[in-house]
Amino acid sequence: MIVVTTFAELRQARAKLPGPVGFVPTMGYLHAGHISLVEHARRDCAGVVVSIFVNPTQFGPNEDLASYPRDLPRDLSLLEAAGVDLVWTPTPESMYPPGFQTWVEVAGLTTPLEGAQRPGHFRGVTTVVAKLFNAVGPEKAYFGQKDAQQAAVLRRMTCDLDFPIEIVVCPIMREPDGLAMSSRNTYLDPQQRQAATVLYRALSAARAAYDQGQRDAGALRRIVRETIGSEPLAKLQYVSCADFDTLEELDRIEGRALLSMAVYVGKTRLIDNFVLE
Numbered sequence: 001m002i003v004v005t006t007f008a009e010l011r012q013a014r015a016k017l018p019g020p021v022g023f024v025p026t027m028g029y030l031h032a033g034h035i036s037l038v039e040h041a042r043r044d045c046a047g048v049v050v051s052i053f054v055n056p057t058q059f060g061p062n063e064d065l066a067s068y069p070r071d072l073p074r075d076l077s078l079l080e081a082a083g084v085d086l087v088w089t090p091t092p093e094s095m096y097p098p099g100f101q102t103w104v105e106v107a108g109l110t111t112p113l114e115g116a117q118r119p120g121h122f123r124g125v126t127t128v129v130a131k132l133f134n135a136v137g138p139e140k141a142y143f144g145q146k147d148a149q150q151a152a153v154l155r156r157m158t159c160d161l162d163f164p165i166e167i168v169v170c171p172i173m174r175e176p177d178g179l180a181m182s183s184r185n186t187y188l189d190p191q192q193r194q195a196a197t198v199l200y201r202a203l204s205a206a207r208a209a210y211d212q213g214q215r216d217a218g219a220l221r222r223i224v225r226e227t228i229g230s231e232p233l234a235k236l237q238y239v240s241c242a243d244f245d246t247l248e249e250l251d252r253i254e255g256r257a258l259l260s261m262a263v264y265v266g267k268t269r270l271i272d273n274f275v276l277e
């Protein structure tokens with residue numbers, strides 16, 4: 001496994017990789033969810049590239065950029081064990097040098113849900129992913145369904161900007177008690193970690209109603225709201241039952257729907273979703 005930092009080193013190492021090349025962009029502090037993306041890429045592609053970059057432009061001023069967990073040695077040994085060919089760890093100074101003023105922005109899809117709660121977040125994500133795509137030039141790129149809106153926004157960007165890259169979205173990886181894997185789970189103390197299982201319980205309760213024929217989106221949102229409300233350590237920020245493709249809120253579910261939410265457990269903001277189809 002080759003580890004590079006500069007654009008020049010990346011270009012040189014990338015040119016030597018066999019194709020097709022699969023790319024997994026990450027912010028590091030890897031967990032089984034990231035490794036499942038890498039394994040997916042490893043199965044599909046002859047060359048596998050992973051980037052590790054905690055992207056400052058996708059964090060709001062009051063978010064957790066400074067405290068975001070980092071452990072490069074551990075990340076590198078996990079990636080080596082997963083059979084990655086090339087790891088790129090760019091620096092913030094090289095990605096955003098003085099005078100940087102070009103942004104990539106997707107319009108409508110970034111307005112609701114995470115976009116409404118985290119102004120500027122998706123502009124940072126699309127800008128950095130466009131730069132990463134340009135530098136790595138992969139045939140396929142892998143993202144997790146946990147960040148469902150991010151996946152939709154990046155699919156849109158890839159199509160609109162004619163990147164010749166296939167976006168592959170992989171299922172959410174969960175802990176045995178259902179909590180969706182996230183680098184931010186490490187912020188939870190043991191009591192909060194237990195309370196955080198309420199997200200999965202809320203989604204499961206709504207899906208049970210859906211499976212029994214409930215198609216009223218408001219009723220499903222209510223089930224989520226009530227289940228989260230029953231956990232004193234959890235505070236619901238939003239619950240959404242939206243069209244899977246447009247992310248517009250639904251009255252009735254007719255096609256594929258995305259049931260998603262953001263919940264604070266203490267100071268930690270967690271997101272999760274189920275696809276209803």
Ligand code: PAF
Pocket residue numbers: 025026027053055058125128129147150
């Ligand atoms: O999902 C993430 O970890 C980040 O948003 C990404 C796609 C690596 C861009 O910084």
